[in-house]
Amino acid sequence: MAAVARLLPLLLLPLGWVRPGACTDPPGGGWLAGTVPEEPRCTVERADASLTYSLFLQRFAFSRPVILGGVTDNSAFRALCTREKLLAAFGPFPVRLSTANTYSYRKVDVPFQEYVEHLLKPQDPARLGSGSGSGVPFHWHGPGFSEVIFGRKRWFLYPPDQTPHFHPNETTLAWLQHTYPTLPPAQRPLECTLHPGEVLYFPDRWWHATLNLDTSVFISTFLG
Known part of the structure; x- marks a missing residue:
């Protein structure tokens, strides 16, 4: 816990590292919007720069x-993360695809351009993939921050003493469609959708799953 307290100032400081002039990005950075809905009501507390x-x-x-709003200006990084800019900079470079799933360890290397142009498409609920509807099943680790640059990212969170009901080889989208509606109110997670420029902080060992509502670009920083 002491390590978290020592590192937090170092992580909060870079959130406002640049404040350039307005940029002329294409809407959504050229990434595709999705059709997966946001939650009816955000149950994660929000805070601002105060x-x-x-x-x-x-x-x-x-x-x-907690979701932190108004604490960062990521315009410079945002300008580098449009679809056009990323393809131009990293198109021929290989990327390693993985399900990030407990029972699926297969890794596949493909050029970044192939991934963006042919594999980045809406998620099939029956299998893990990328694009709108994709995400990471429930898991936990040390505390961390996650900031959305483009798109929207829906989060589901449980405290360490409340293990969620899920199958580790099921997609988050399938869990949302099949398991979530059966949960009594007391067993439902904290949840909220993170929008561009917002930062989510989660404490140590908190269970969390994510669902990309759109094709999303985001940054995560983990402590410990």
């Missing part, structure tokens, strides 16, 4: 997630 470091430690760092 949240002090000491209050963050007191209220959130070790106890619950």
Whole structure:
């Protein structure tokens, strides 16, 4: 826990690292919007730039997630992450695809351009994939931050003492469609959709699953 307290100032500081002039990105960075809906009501607390470091430690760092808004200007990074810019910079480079799933360890290397132009498409609920409807099944690790650059990313979170009901080889989209509706209100997760420019913090060992509502570009930083 002490390590988290020492590292948090280092992670919060870069959130406002540049403030360039307005850029002329294509809408959505050229990435495709999806049709997966947002949750009816966000149940993750939100905070803005008025949240002090000491209050963050007191209220959130070790106890619950929070969405931080207005604490970052990622315009410079955003300008580099449009579809056109990423293809131009990394098109021929190989990327390693993995399901990020407990029981699926197969890795596939493909050129980034092939991935974007041929494999980046809406998710089939029966299999893991990429694009709108894709995501990562429930898992946990150390605390971390996640910021959305393009698109929207829906999060589902449970505290360490509340193991979610899920099959580790099932997609998050399938879980949302089949398992989520059967859960009593007391067994439902905290949930919220992260929009561009928002940062989600989650504490140590919190269960979480993600669902990309659109083709999304995001940054995650994990502690420990």
